[in-house]
Amino acid sequence: MSELIELANYISRGITPKYTESADGFGVINQRCIRNGVIDFSLVRNTDLTKKKVSEDKMLKKFDILINSTGDGTLGRVSQYFGEDNKYTVDSHVTIVRPNSSLINPVFLGFNLFSKQRFIEKLAEGSTGQLELPRISVGNIEVNDVDKELQDLSAILLFNIQNKITLLRQQNQDLEELAQTLFRRWFVEFEFPCLPSDYRPHGR
Template identity: 30%
Template structure:
């Protein structure tokens, strides 16, 4: 069958009169999850927020499929949710397809790669797909509903472990944020006053250098496809560490700009466009020009800088606006932002306390990459019938 045989694309406009609504943009969905549940006042809404959706629907971005901007709607209270017109709302025909089965297919690596290639052949500013031209004609093997249930059950074990790791990481990061607030905002260990041996400095004082990234010429294919992560803003969403990126640089691409290489535990901060995102580097990487990265000085905790930059997210946005519609905070402006710099002993104690939390976060993120690879390897074998699931007792 084809995807078009198995689901409908829904374009029902929101007609409600809720005082507060939740707006879901393409940036609010990622790898199966709806990230945003924050209500806003229902007035002066931007024109792209029109679509309604319900439980068991699939939200699927029209732009850059490889960015994994999709979600399975696993909650029922959706009456005041409004999705952007840039998100397709796919409604499975449940008499022939299990919603989770269709979602697993649409989020599989092979399908995303195929759709990305199709998107890049279309003219326009962004690599984009449509339901009728690219998604609906996609072929899919459809077993009976009982077999679909078994396949969904097998994949669900992996998905639950991935979700569990993500929840653990969220909790670990919250613990680190709570320690940071207690020490460096409320000064609880210091009689609720900033110690006299701390100084007020700038972001420049935190690092040996601030590196503004650069993009090697994309027309030169020999600069890409290697093993060095190339960090861009889409890679920074929803994670503490950059453990995988959409694009990788070759040895030639790295050699082209060796001074742009970021060592592990460098702190990346997005300063153009979607400003204020913060990540830690997990291995030697490079970034594009939308990101300023702080290489910590010896004696200054990378974890302190990471958590400090999170508290400065709103400041970075405001400083970069300057009357422009696009936030743009350059390296010089970024380096001049005032910050408190605790004593080296305090930073050492803080680093010792937080290091196990961040090490576990990194370990869980890496495990999730392996689990996702396992899922992606199993999926085509399960869906083609190469792996027989009839005797598996779930």
């Protein structure tokens, strides 16, 4: 077992953004974006770089692990960033954990922390509504850093499973949106589909 601080190059909260509606801003991932182990980029907001600079170390790198670090009901959620370097940052309610890939497989570490979400939630300090996850508590999380070969194999298998889950979840969402659209068009707007003149219901 090793403590997370020994396996990470960087552990820190994100920025306090100056939000803008401009598409030219820099993307900021917030707590709402992190759910079910994935990042919902549709909820990302932009910060104005002319008012608030983003330091290099707070720009996300591929395989960075993100942990929600404030709030009752959101604290403890974990996801991992698999995008390009320096395209996004996170706000001050999210902790960035940057794995040291020379010491541990980054994907293995991401799933390891994801499996500890309930435990991480219990590390919170403060009162209801003002819960905080201290940086030192994140660094003290113990990780079972098994044999490197087993880490690599586990990472591949778990990553493939996660991709399939994400795909199925997206398909379910698409079907739900289609059902809602059809219901609205048929029973609210009364736009029934045109049927052939010789159409007869089955059995008639």
